[in-house]
Each structure stands twice: as structure tokens, then as C-alpha cells.
Amino acid sequence: MIVETPIEMLQLPEQLRNRFAGKLPEAASGTPQERERNFLSRALAAYAIHKLSGAELDGAAAAVVDGGGDGGIDAIFHSATANTLWIAQAKFISTGRGEPELGDVTKFKTGLENLMQGNFDAFRSNTLWNRVLPQIQSVFERGGLQVRAILVYTGINLVSEDRKRLFEDLKRRFSAESDYFDILICNLTTVHDWLIGLDQGPGIPKAELTLMKPGWIREPYETIFGIIPLREIAGLYTLHGKRLIAANIRAYKGRTEVNDQILETVREEPQHFFYLNNGLTAFCERLEVHNLDRANVEAKRITVYGLSIVNGAQTLGSLANYFTELPAATPPGFAFLKIISLERCFNDREFAERITRSTNLQNQIGSRDFVALDEQQETIANQLMLTGVAYHYKTDVERSAPDETNFSLEEATTACACLDQHGDCDFCTRVLANRQSLWSMEEIYPPEELMRSRYTRVFRPDRSARTVWRAVQTQRLVIAIMQDSARAESGIRKTFFENARWLVLNLVFLKLRYENGAELTLSQEEKDQITRITIEIAEALWRACEALGFITRRTDVQPGYDVHEQPRHFRSIFSAAADCQQLRAKALSLLAQAV
Numbered sequence: 001m002i003v004e005t006p007i008e009m010l011q012l013p014e015q016l017r018n019r020f021a022g023k024l025p026e027a028a029s030g031t032p033q034e035r036e037r038n039f040l041s042r043a044l045a046a047y048a049i050h051k052l053s054g055a056e057l058d059g060a061a062a063a064v065v066d067g068g069g070d071g072g073i074d075a076i077f078h079s080a081t082a083n084t085l086w087i088a089q090a091k092f093i094s095t096g097r098g099e100p101e102l103g104d105v106t107k108f109k110t111g112l113e114n115l116m117q118g119n120f121d122a123f124r125s126n127t128l129w130n131r132v133l134p135q136i137q138s139v140f141e142r143g144g145l146q147v148r149a150i151l152v153y154t155g156i157n158l159v160s161e162d163r164k165r166l167f168e169d170l171k172r173r174f175s176a177e178s179d180y181f182d183i184l185i186c187n188l189t190t191v192h193d194w195l196i197g198l199d200q201g202p203g204i205p206k207a208e209l210t211l212m213k214p215g216w217i218r219e220p221y222e223t224i225f226g227i228i229p230l231r232e233i234a235g236l237y238t239l240h241g242k243r244l245i246a247a248n249i250r251a252y253k254g255r256t257e258v259n260d261q262i263l264e265t266v267r268e269e270p271q272h273f274f275y276l277n278n279g280l281t282a283f284c285e286r287l288e289v290h291n292l293d294r295a296n297v298e299a300k301r302i303t304v305y306g307l308s309i310v311n312g313a314q315t316l317g318s319l320a321n322y323f324t325e326l327p328a329a330t331p332p333g334f335a336f337l338k339i340i341s342l343e344r345c346f347n348d349r350e351f352a353e354r355i356t357r358s359t360n361l362q363n364q365i366g367s368r369d370f371v372a373l374d375e376q377q378e379t380i381a382n383q384l385m386l387t388g389v390a391y392h393y394k395t396d397v398e399r400s401a402p403d404e405t406n407f408s409l410e411e412a413t414t415a416c417a418c419l420d421q422h423g424d425c426d427f428c429t430r431v432l433a434n435r436q437s438l439w440s441m442e443e444i445y446p447p448e449e450l451m452r453s454r455y456t457r458v459f460r461p462d463r464s465a466r467t468v469w470r471a472v473q474t475q476r477l478v479i480a481i482m483q484d485s486a487r488a489e490s491g492i493r494k495t496f497f498e499n500a501r502w503l504v505l506n507l508v509f510l511k512l513r514y515e516n517g518a519e520l521t522l523s524q525e526e527k528d529q530i531t532r533i534t535i536e537i538a539e540a541l542w543r544a545c546e547a548l549g550f551i552t553r554r555t556d557v558q559p560g561y562d563v564h565e566q567p568r569h570f571r572s573i574f575s576a577a578a579d580c581q582q583l584r585a586k587a588l589s590l591l592a593q594a595v
Contacts, residue, residue, distance in 0.1 A: 214297070
């Protein structure tokens with residue numbers, strides 16, 4: 001069995017090289033593959049130092065001490081501002097599978113022990129270590145030091161218990177009743193999150209705002225609300241853009257009827273904006289009220305950390321566009337703003353999603369928009385981000401047209417629906433008859449089933465981003481072939497090719513299984529095979545329609561007229577699960593006979 005390389009690995013070598021080429025020396029010996037693996041392992045150590053300590057890339061590269069006699073430590077860096085010593089061991093695993101060897105982790109543990117016991121002679125045989133040892137020795141003599149070990153590797157697997165126990169032993173010995181020592185274990189998923197900025201989370205790191213006529217609720221979750229000038233809130237969006245509304249169900253949609261009404265209100269009667277607009281809702285990691293404003297009932301200056309607008313993207317985008325076009329205009333308008341701090345919330349992510357859902361129920365939000373909140377959609381987009389393929393699962397004015405580097409939630413939904421091979425044809429008929437029902441999260445399947453809604457069965461959690469994108473590519477090719485065939489036909493044959501595409505796609509997936517391929521993009525050989533099998537399946541389905549009486553041949557027609565007739569339109573037939581079940585079974589039987 002061939003195990004595919006995780007998609008997170010595809011761009012990782014290039015990303016590490018882009019950051020550290022010229023900053024880290026190349027290995028002088030070994031095969032080209034060994035030299036490359038050596039460089040990438042050291043670059044991985046430096047990158048972990050950079051992301052976790054805040055060191056600049058040059059400083060992180062200078063922290064690398066990998067080499068003979070390094071004591072299992074690949075990089076060491078002292079953050080003076082936080083008085084924290086960061087110590088890393090890195091393992092670049094080219095397959096993207098597995099975990100560091102037990103022997104390597106044991107060596108790392110021994111190196112950490114030597115450091116924290118002051119046994120610095122254990123590192124003196126290493127030239128790079130000798131360069132930094134005086135600084136490291138002085139660091140350990142200071143008070144208030146914290147030591148943070150980093151085990152970073154490019155395997156998708158989690159670290160086994162025997163490796164974890166090695167570090168738990170160190171914590172018991174050196175940090176039983178304090179936070180002096182801790183270990184951070186970072187696998188391929190963590191590294192990929194660093195590369196795409198997911199470690200920063202949605203929202204903006206910090207914002208200074210002034211709310212007028214404020215209200216302040218302390219329990220159970222600290223909340224500040226009040227009014228804010230339109231220009232100020234528009235400027236916040238202009239400065240930070242999409243990051244400010246990344247947690248929203250929808251991004252800014254551009255010119256729509258609702259957004260035109262928002263602009264008209266700002267232009268014609270800004271003094272009434274507060275009364276005619278729902279306002280904005282945001283959550284944050286924490287907030288601070290200026291000490292001098294705690295008792296001020298007229299205005300409060302606040303500092304907000306990790307701010308995300310979760311309701312009001314259309315208002316923000318419309319205001320930002322208006323003030324960009326008319327920078328001198330300062331209408332005396334205000335918007336209502338409510339900011340909820342999640343600092344005291346036990347499950348902040350779940351509660352944040354509840355806030356997002358609830359505050360958007362008052363708007364024209366459909367099931368498609370709520371799908372954008374699902375982690376599975378974000379995962380697909382994040383896994384593909386570094387490959388150059390963009391997955392547009394949110395409604396957005398900047399959404400690109402589908403092409404070889406862009407695809408949409410709608411395309412992913414129909415492709416994944418047709419991947420379903422239960423044989424009841426429910427999903428592939430819904431693509432034609434009621435596509436939006438595939439986004440339903442209503443639990444309609446029995447309690448003993450793991451996936452109880454249509455949505456969770458369409459977007460299965462075990463379906464990778466690579467699988468989804470390859471399925472979409474297959475779908476595009478099948479649809480194009482069926483469209484070309486429809487254009488070449490007339491009469492009943494034309495309507496057949498126009499309506500049979502989704503059942504044909506379902507059978508193409510069944511026959512070829514190309515969605516499970518190892519490469520991100522379909523090869524030309526695979527495309528040629530899809531073209532051939534699509535035509536074969538379509539013709540088998542046509543013959544199945546004849547065999548089952550969905551179409552009949554006429555003998556009493558003049559030349560030039562359609563020789564077929566049918567009691568029901570093909571759209572009705574291919575929208576009915578029972579009809580498609582019969583057709584699917586018959587077509588498979590005919591295809592088997594033709595082999």
C-alpha cells in the first residue's frame with residue numbers, strides 16, 4: 001500500500017529555503033539528498049526559534065549549533081526581553097510521516113540535563129557551541145530565567161508516550177513546582193500553521209478605540225458597548241482589511257442591494273445611521289479600559305487584544321469604500337459597537353462560534369454561509385494555501401473565478417456529493433434537484449451513525465484537501481465532456497447529456513478512484529482516461545435508459561426527426577433517487593458485460 005505524502009509537506013522545503021538560504025551554511029559532504037536534508041533540518045530548528053521566541057530570521061539562523069558534539073541540541077537562543085532560553089531539536093522527515101527516533105529524543109533529553117545542571121563541558125567539542133557558551137553560562141546565573149525546550153519535526157503523527165515520558169521526567173526533576181522548564185512539541189501540522197499564519201489566529205493583535213455613551217458589563221464575560229464615529233470604524237477596516245473580519249461568516253460582498261442601502265444612508269442621512277443599522281459585534285481575547293475612564297459615563301478609551309468583527313462585514317466594507325472615495329468627508333454619523341472578551345470563557349472557540357451564528361441570524365444568512373464556520377472548510381483552505389491553490393468557501397467580493405488555481409465551495413460540494421458511493425444515489429440526485437440541502441446540518445441519520453447530517457457526510461472529516469481538489473478537477477473535466485456532447489446532439493439525446501452529468505460523475509469516481517491520487521494535480525494520462533471512461537459511462541447510461549423503458553424508439557417517424565420518445569423528462573428522472581438507483585445498477589451491469 002502506497003502512503004501519500006501529507007499535503008502540508010509539498011511546499012515546506014521551498015518555504016524553509018526561501019527563509020534561510022544564505023543565512024545557514026550548506027553541508028560540505030554527503031549525497032545531494034543528504035546535504036539537502038541536513039540544511040532543511042537546521043532551517044527547521046531556526047524557524048521554530050523564530051516563531052516561538054520572536055527572534056528575527058538572522059538571529060534565529062545564528063542560534064543554530066547543530067553539528068558534532070551538539071548534545072542533541074540543534075539551536076539555542078536567549079530572549080532577553082522575556083528572559084527565556086529557547087532550546088530546539090529538529091528532525092526533517094521528508095515523507096511527512098512518523099516521529100523522531102527514540103534515540104534522538106533521548107540524546108536531546110541528555111543535552112537538556114547537562115545544560116540545566118551546568119555541565120557546559122559536554123558541549124565544548126562543538127565549535128558553534130563554544131561561540132555561545134559564555135553567554136549561556138551567564139544566562140543561567142541570572143534570576144527569573146525560564147527554559148523552554150522545543151521538539152519540532154515534520155511528521156504528521158503525534159509523539160509517542162515513551163518520548164513524552166522523557167520530558168515529563170525532566171519537568172519533575174527541574175520544575176516540579178514552578179514554570180521554570182517546559183517542553184513544546186511541534187509536528188508538521190504546527191509548522192504548517194506557522195507558515196500560513198494560523199498561529200496568530202483571526203483578528204488583529206491590538207486596537208485602541210474610544211467608545212462614547214459606553215456600557216460596561218463585567219460578568220460573566222467582560223463586555224464593552226457604545227457608539228463609535230463612522231470614520232474611525234471605517235479606518236480600522238482600511239488599515240487591517242480582511243484580517244479584522246476573518247472570523248465572520250461572510251467577507252465583504254461588494255455592491256449588493258443591502259450594501260447600496262448602507263452607502264445611501266451614509267451619504268444622505270448619516271445622523272440616522274445609528275438608528276437604521278444593526279451595528280457591529282466583535283469578540284476579543286481580552287480588553288483593558290483606560291484607568292482614568294473607568295468611572296467616565298460619557299466615553300471610555302479601551303485597548304483591545306485579538307479583535308475580530310463577527311457581525312458587520314458589509315457595514316465595514318461599505319464604510320471603508322465610502323471614506324476612501326471621499327477622504328475629506330466627515331459625516332456626523334455613528335455606529336453601535338459591542339465587544340465581548342473571551343478571556344474568562346472556558347471554551348472560547350465554541351462560544352465565539354455561537355456568538356457569530358447568533359448575531360448573524362438577524363441577517364439574510366443561508367445554510368451556505370453557516371458552512372463557512374465549519375473547521376473542515378478552514379482546514380481544506382489552509383492545507384492548500386501554500387500550494388498556490390485557493391479554496392473560496394466564504395462569500396467574498398474578491399473571490400476569483402474558478403480556474404486551475406481557484407475553486408469554490410459550490411464546486412467542492414457537488415464533487416464531494418458525487419464521491420458518495422452508498423448506491424442509494426441520494427446525494428448525486430440532490431445536486432440536480434436540491435443542491436442547498438447538501439449543506440444541511442440537521443441530524444437526520446440514526447444516533448448510532450458517526451456522521452448524522454448530510455453536510456458531514458458530504459464533507460467527511462477523513463477526506464483530505466488533496467482529495468477534494470482532485471475530485472473537483474475530475475468533475476470539471478466530466479462536466480466539460482458532457483456539455484460538449486450535449487452541444488453535439490439534439491432532441492432527447494441533448495437533454496440526456498444535459499441532465500445525466502452528476503450520475504455519470506458518480507460512476508467515474510467509482511470506476512477510477514483518481515481522487516485518491518498522490519499528486520495534487522491530475523496528470524495528462526489521468527485526464528485522458530477520465531475522458532475515455534466518461535464517454536463509455538454516458539453511453540452505458542443511455543442504453544440503461546432504453547433497457548429500463550425511460551426512453552423508447554419510434555419506428556413511425558420521418559427522416560430527420562427524433563426517433564426517441566419518453567414519458568418523463570430527463571431532469572425528473574435524474575432528480576429521482578429511485579430512478580437513478582435502477583439506472584446506476586443497470587449501467588454497471590452493461591459496463592461489466594463490455595469488458
